Amino acid sequence: MDTIATAFFDHSEARRINTNAVISRALREQHPTSALVTVSIPNCNLLDYATGTGKASFWPLEQGKSDLLLTEYTPPPHRTEDGSIQDTALFAKYGYRWDGCDFLLYLLEGRDGSASYPQLRFAYLLTPQREKAEALVYAAGRWTSELHDEVWVFDSGYWQKSAQLFASIRSASWDDVILDAKMKQDLIDDHMSFFHSKEQYRKFKVPWKRGVIYYGPPGNGKTISIKAMMHALYSLKDPIPSLYVRSLSSAAGPEYAIKQIFERARQTAPCYLIFEDLDSLVSDRVRSYFLNEVDGLKANDGIFMVGSTNHLDQLDPGIAKRPSRFDRKYLFSDPNKEERIAYCHFWQRKLRDNKDVAFPDILCDAIAGITDKFSFAFIQEAFVAALLAIARHRREDRVPCNDESYVSVGDSGSQREAFVEDLADDWVDVSAVVDLDKYILWREIKKQIKSLRKEFDPDASPP
Ligand SMILES: Nc1ncnc2c1ncn2[C@@H]1O[C@H](COP(=O)(O)OP(=O)(O)OP(=O)(O)O)[C@@H](O)[C@H]1O
Ligand SMILES: [Mg+2]
Structure with a gap:
């Protein structure tokens, strides 16, 4: 070895820890006729490439004898879902096949120094054909850099998928x-x-x-x-x-x-x-x-x-x-009355199949009428809280399973509603014309809106 190389390796192996240098030397000694290609796993993930594309396969060698795996529990994105167990190879040895060629593959962690950041993980490919290994790195590296039903998110200092x-x-x-x-x-x-x-x-x-x-x-x-x-x-x-x-x-x-x-x-x-x-x-x-x-x-x-x-x-x-x-x-300002009506219609469509809650058009106008200065998120909260309260009342059997007054409105009721809806189009206060309190949704949402208004506008007088 020339003196520059000796100086570098003396430095790397002794005063400075460099796992990569140690492993590369050991691999070259053990496989003198093979070409060695080293890649960083976050940049070129050979195992994920094989599982994700099906274009390569791998199998563990000498499993249990020398592997060092870190088995970690990954919590689910939501508490109600299942988490999973994942193995990270701190040291593992695999056979790897791609495009008709067999490789020997070592994976290991090279956490050099006390707190190396980001974590260093390397893959070492050994094969008699160097060009083949480079072609594999190109294919797997390209695949690793692309998104597969993922979004790039920058968090904690690096891009993650x-x-x-x-x-x-x-x-x-x-x-x-x-x-x-x-x-x-x-x-x-x-x-x-x-x-x-x-x-x-x-x-x-x-x-x-x-x-x-x-x-x-x-x-x-x-x-x-x-x-x-x-x-x-x-x-x-x-x-x-x-x-x-x-x-x-x-x-x-x-x-x-x-x-x-x-x-x-x-x-x-x-x-x-x-x-x-x-x-x-x-x-x-x-x-x-x-x-x-x-x-x-x-x-x-x-x-x-x-x-x-x-x-x-x-x-x-x-x-x-x-x-x-x-x-x-x-x-993106707080919604005006027209937008609030449109948002209530959005909720009306959501609740279309809910047989327990009557939600005629006039309620859209009425709710929009008492949510001045509310953001969409606050109106959403009023709906959610009102619907939860209604569900609770139903469970406790405090109201009949149907909104009786609504069901019994009948023909003359429909005519009256049509009339009231016409009025609503003209921005007339519908609550003055029809007894909205017969609707459980109106009764509940009114309460929620009143208490939510206190949260962001304590001085406001009730509508
Ligand atoms: N314009 C809107 N149309 C329909 N729903 C809305 C609208 N604005 C807000 N919402 C409802 O409110 C929730 C919160 O909205 P969003 O997260 O987009 O607010 P934001 O403007 O980003 O607020 P922030 O400034 O606090 O980040 C949404 O999930 C949605 O349910
Ligand atoms: Mg936001």
């Missing part, structure tokens, strides 16, 4: 988001036209990047709109992936986190890059670093950024007031 978030956005739909019709259409067009307009941006000689801010008081649809957008973008013929930033905290500091975030976004573009709670993510400490990455000495082509915030006023003007970083702002 989240199948759970992907599942949750699958059920998100623009149909369930109640917004002013024009704003909703503008919002959807804004996103969609960006991803279809690469050529236009090129013609105008402006960088193909865009940013929008969703702002407004809590509980008015910023997050569900982001999720509905993620779903719509995934459903395109050429799906647009989403990158979701949860926090900038990282052992290596938030500046390093921001660098990682934009590196991945550039690599994944065209993509949808999401910063929830922008004001708390981008602190004074990292603001200029963040802006440098957004302005992009490196090209940010194809990146559509969305940031959400409750406090537009607390955002740095460099973020909030400078187009070409975040170009447009969309206000």
